[in-house]
Amino acid sequence: MKNRPTMNDVAAEAGVSQATVSMVLNQSQAGRVSAETSQRVLDAAKKLGFRTNVHAKVLREGKSRMIGLIGDEVATTPFAGEMILGAQQEAWRRGHVLLTVDTAGDSRLEQAAISMMQSYRVAGVIYAAMYHRRLDVPTGLSGIPTVCLNAQDPAGSVTSVFPDEEAGGRAAARVLLEAGHRDIGMINIGPEGSTLPAASGRLKGFIETLDAEGVPFRAEWLRFGTGGYEDGLRGGLELLTLEQRPRAIFCANDRTALGLYYAAERLGLSVPDDVSVVGFDNQALLTPMFQPALTTFQLPLAEMGRLAVAEVLNRGSETKRLAVECSPQLRQSVASVKVYS
Structure with missing residues (x-):
């Protein structure tokens, strides 16, 4: 040979x-x-x-050109794949490769993944969540540069990169206010009092912006759910059959908005002529299902992935909370008040 x-x-x-x-x-x-x-x-x-000779290089430098990404079902969640792609592209740009492990929520597999990454002497680890929530960082990652992705570390021991949910709620309110709407409702994606960042943050930002603009939010125009199509259908039927009903509704995710569209259709109402609708997430799989096209907000998944890699490699001593803006996708589901006035 x-x-x-x-x-x-x-x-x-x-x-x-x-x-x-x-x-x-x-x-x-x-x-x-x-x-x-x-x-x-x-x-x-x-x-x-x-x-x-990669192994010799690792022995000389004490670390590899690999970055670990540990996630709970991240690899099997369609829209979360954008996070991995963004992280992978940034790692490659910086001369590294991404080593991804999907634990499917199994703590034993997670510990095995951490042990493997320690053996490979990875340059750092990205600890990622399927959906935005607060996560305790495993003690096994202490000593390894670590960043939480699409999650927040409550202890503040590592840098966290996550969507700016409150800013997204504020922006959704402004879209409707700038179209002249004042009779505005909302269907949230968590139960009342939910601490889920997406549910609590989007609701908080939305209500505060309405109040600041002199449009007090009416509690009877708020519905709670779990983020599913059925919640949008049920909440939409309830809100759109009130004697005094909202003329615009913010749905805190796109699946809920799809249910609301169907509720309006069942009641013989038109989007946006009879009710304007704003969603959130901009899920690619759902986008073709909306007629007319839904005004929504893009979760910054790829950008968050790139930022997480940059933070892992920067190895700064100061931990950060990096809230990334969700960009508006303005389409045809919001009409001016004059359409129905």
């Missing part, structure tokens, strides 16, 4: 010293090697099929 090419082989091919090859391939030349020489070394390595 033909021996694998060595750094000495690359040096001979490029006409440089082995030390020069080492500096170029380990990206440590820092101006000591010209761009022309660096390119010659890279071309020679490619021609010979040279591959760096």
